[in-house]
Amino acid sequence: xxxxMFAAGGTAFAELLQPQRIGWMLVGVTVGLLIGVLPGLGxxxxxxxxxxxxxxxxxxxxxxxxxxxxxxxxxxxxFPSVLIGxxxxxxxxxxxxxxxxxxxxxEGGRALGAAFLSSAIGGVIGSVLLxxxxxxxxPIVLALGNPELFMFGLLGLSMVAVLSKGSALxxxxxxxxxLLIGFIGIAPNAAxxxxxxxxLYLFDGIPLAVLALGLFAIPEMIDLxxxxxxxxxxxxxxxxxxxxxxxxxxxxxxLVLRSAVLGTVVGFIPGLGGSVVDWITYGVTKxxxxxxxxxxxxxxxxVIGPESANNAKEGGAMIPTLLxxxxxxxxxxxxxxxxxxxxxxxxxxxxxxxxxxTVTIIWTIALANIFGALACFLVTRQxxxxxxxxxxxxxPFLFVVILMAAYQSTRYWGDFIALMVVxxxxxxxxxxxxxxxxxxxxxxxxxxxxxxxxxxxxxHGFEWLRYPGVLILGALIxxxxxxSEVRDLSRAFRKGRRTSADSVSN
Amino acid sequence: xNIQTPAKRRMPLPTRIRFxxxxxxxxxxxxxxxxxxxxxxVSRYLPQSITTAGALIGMLLLAIDWTKYRKVGLLKxxxxxxxxxxxxxxxxxxxxxxxHEREVIGRALVIWGYLFLFLGLIALVGxxxxxxxxxxxxxxxxxxxxxxxxxxxxxxxxxxxxxIRSGMNLIFPTYFxxxxxxxxxxx
Numbered sequence: 142x143x144x145x146m147f148a149a150g151g152t153a154f155a156e157l158l159q160p161q162r163i164g165w166m167l168v169g170v171t172v173g174l175l176i177g178v179l180p181g182l183g184x185x186x187x188x189x190x191x192x193x194x195x196x197x198x199x200x201x202x203x204x205x206x207x208x209x210x211x212x213x214x215x216x217x218x219x220f221p222s223v224l225i226g227x228x229x230x231x232x233x234x235x236x237x238x239x240x241x242x243x244x245x246x247x248e249g250g251r252a253l254g255a256a257f258l259s260s261a262i263g264g265v266i267g268s269v270l271l272x273x274x275x276x277x278x279x280p281i282v283l284a285l286g287n288p289e290l291f292m293f294g295l296l297g298l299s300m301v302a303v304l305s306k307g308s309a310l311x312x313x314x315x316x317x318x319x320l321l322i323g324f325i326g327i328a329p330n331a332a333x334x335x336x337x338x339x340x341l342y343l344f345d346g347i348p349l350a351v352l353a354l355g356l357f358a359i360p361e362m363i364d365l366x367x368x369x370x371x372x373x374x375x376x377x378x379x380x381x382x383x384x385x386x387x388x389x390x391x392x393x394x395x396l397v398l399r400s401a402v403l404g405t406v407v408g409f410i411p412g413l414g415g416s417v418v419d420w421i422t423y424g425v426t427k428x429x430x431x432x433x434x435x436x437x438x439x440x441x442x443x444v445i446g447p448e449s450a451n452n453a454k455e456g457g458a459m460i461p462t463l464l465x466x467x468x469x470x471x472x473x474x475x476x477x478x479x480x481x482x483x484x485x486x487x488x489x490x491x492x493x494x495x496x497x498x499t500v501t502i503i504w505t506i507a508l509a510n511i512f513g514a515l516a517c518f519l520v521t522r523q524x525x526x527x528x529x530x531x532x533x534x535x536x537p538f539l540f541v542v543i544l545m546a547a548y549q550s551t552r553y554w555g556d557f558i559a560l561m562v563v564x565x566x567x568x569x570x571x572x573x574x575x576x577x578x579x580x581x582x583x584x585x586x587x588x589x590x591x592x593x594x595x596x597x598x599x600x601h602g603f604e605w606l607r608y609p610g611v612l613i614l615g616a617l618i619x620x621x622x623x624x625s626e627v628r629d630l631s632r633a634f635r636k637g638r639r640t641s642a643d644s645v646s647n
Numbered sequence: 648x649n650i651q652t653p654a655k656r657r658m659p660l661p662t663r664i665r666f667x668x669x670x671x672x673x674x675x676x677x678x679x680x681x682x683x684x685x686x687x688x689v690s691r692y693l694p695q696s697i698t699t700a701g702a703l704i705g706m707l708l709l710a711i712d713w714t715k716y717r718k719v720g721l722l723k724x725x726x727x728x729x730x731x732x733x734x735x736x737x738x739x740x741x742x743x744x745x746x747h748e749r750e751v752i753g754r755a756l757v758i759w760g761y762l763f764l765f766l767g768l769i770a771l772v773g774x775x776x777x778x779x780x781x782x783x784x785x786x787x788x789x790x791x792x793x794x795x796x797x798x799x800x801x802x803x804x805x806x807x808x809x810x811i812r813s814g815m816n817l818i819f820p821t822y823f824x825x826x827x828x829x830x831x832x833x834x
Contacts (some may be wrong), residue, residue, distance in 0.1 A: 557820070
């Protein structure tokens with residue numbers, strides 16, 4: 142089987158390198174990069190744009206176009222996240238945590254350089270892992286039941302403990318508020334509309350893109366104009382810094398590898414990946430890194446971790462999509478439709494009769510990530526100067542983009558109203574030092590947590606609390622929430638013992 | 648001698664906003680928990696327990712924040728609130744602090760006003776013409792662009808959004824004047 146896999150790999154690579162196919166892949170990469178740069182637009186929009194073009198294409202060319210686009214969105218979405226503190230897409234939310242403070246310190250180029258290289262490496266690692274595990278992935282995915290998926294949701298929620306700046310209690314309250322917002326709309330387990338107040342717009346809940354833009358983009362823009370300054374402090378120079386970023390990545394090789402593996406693993410859990418992978422990686426990076434006091438203030442490792450993971454995630458997300466026909470996100474749902482249009486039926490045959498298609502997808506992810514990162518890297522020096530433009534000259538244009546992007550979420554006026562309401566509340570939250578990141582995590586995870594908890598209880602009662610996977614994930618959550626406290630306590634204990642030993646010897 | 652005790656000093660604006668938000672959130676959670684009582688059982692238990700917990704945590708946080716405020720002041724006790732745009736120089740006098748807060752509120756109102764004006768224009772004449780008019784006003788008055796810079800920028804942006812609209816097949820919002828005249832032309 143392994144020999145067949147490698148033989149298919151060689152054939153698929155040769156097929157993909159044909160000028161026409163590589164040309165279509167570059168078209169996909171270009172569209173993906175453009176969509177990533179525009180805040181609020183994500184893979185779903187990109188797939189919708191490209192889907193009509195694949196009619197009449199052969200499978201390899203169509204895949205090159207679609208996968209080329211989907212693979213690089215999380216590369217270019219770093220530009221707005223780092224330079225203006227606005228998430229370019231749902232996968233780059235955590236990059237803001239340290240990328241934006243770096244831009245404020247005049248290190249935007251360094252953050253971007255690190256982000257692009259770690260994105261490229263993460264993407265390649267994701268595709269290599271996909272290639273390596275796809276033969277054995279089926280039983281692993283089947284072993285993940287609803288209780289484990291619920292625990293993964295809780296794992297995402299536990300990041301609140303890591304990401305709450307200042308008061309942990311305020312962070313918890315913020316996350317609970319996010320869960321409440323996530324409950325708006327139809328319940329996942331019954332025909333029940335909750336907190337909709339008979340508004341048609343709220344029946345499907347408030348779209349994530351609108352909430353993310355309202356929570357982060359609007360308050361940041363308003364404050365910049367009030368302060369009448371650029372993102373980066375005056376007196377700093379717009380030096381490239383890209384190579385410094387590259388060196389940072391090379392210095393943190395293990396972090397890149399670890400985050401990419403984590404991204405791939407989280408990516409192959411259907412319904413969880415997309416929006417939460419970067420938060421989980423950020424939280425784990427912060428918890429497992431020594432000297433993490435600078436996290437949240439502009440530590441380049443806070444950029445490298447999530448950026449390695451969000452590109453690697455694309456490889457992982459292909460496992461349930463290709464092997465089970467289960468789309469893990471809106472993007473993979475449309476991709477699934479695209480594959481069917483190209484005459485490919487996802488399922489176990491992706492490892493037998495359609496093995497060449499599977500390997501083509503893997504190659505496309507790897508190549509698109511390299512091309513995408515290279516393209517972004519080349520324009521970094523110029524684009525990073527955005528951080529030095531005075532807010533009053535830049536913000537009006539950003540407002541136009543933000544409003545236009547927000548409206549594309551559901552294409553109802555409700556998008557505008559929700560954006561403004563969330564924007565006003567978030568601005569007051571920012572003014573009162575109330576953490577907004579936990580709220581976003583709560584929003585992202587609410588539906589999944591409720592669905593998986595409900596099914597777990599329905600199917601297993603409370604027996605599932607004793608499942609090995611649940612216990613392992615539970616222990617991981619405890620480590621993430623209390624890990625640093627335990628480390629501090631043991632350090633204090635050791636220090637205390639050493640001091641008493643010294644005093645005895647003296 | 649006029650000594651200001653912590654209890655008597657004027658509450659800084661970020662602290663006031665924090666307390667107001669906290670009280671509001673307790674009310675919202677209590678109302679949401681009450682509302683959840685009407686849901687069918689399977690879709691009730693999580694929202695009801697979460698919102699009840701939220702209301703209780705909200706009260707606990709309010710009590711903790713109030714204690715901190717009475718002891719040292721929230722701006723000193725909490726790093727995050729100390730970064731607030733309303734927070735002024737700690738050593739400044741009460742009058743300076745008040746002036747800073749008033750200044751920030753004034754600027755904020757102007758910017759929020761511009762944003763709501765943009766929405767109003769979109770509602771009236773659509774996104775394309777609305778963007779054109781709004782940018783004309785904002786770039787001249789807020790950004791202090793010259794007429795030449797303003798016109799070039801406005802034309803470039805409107806052209807750009809039309810290109811993106813056509814290329815990505817985006818849908819633009821409906822507007823009031825649409826029933827009489829089409830202002831949202833597309834390339």
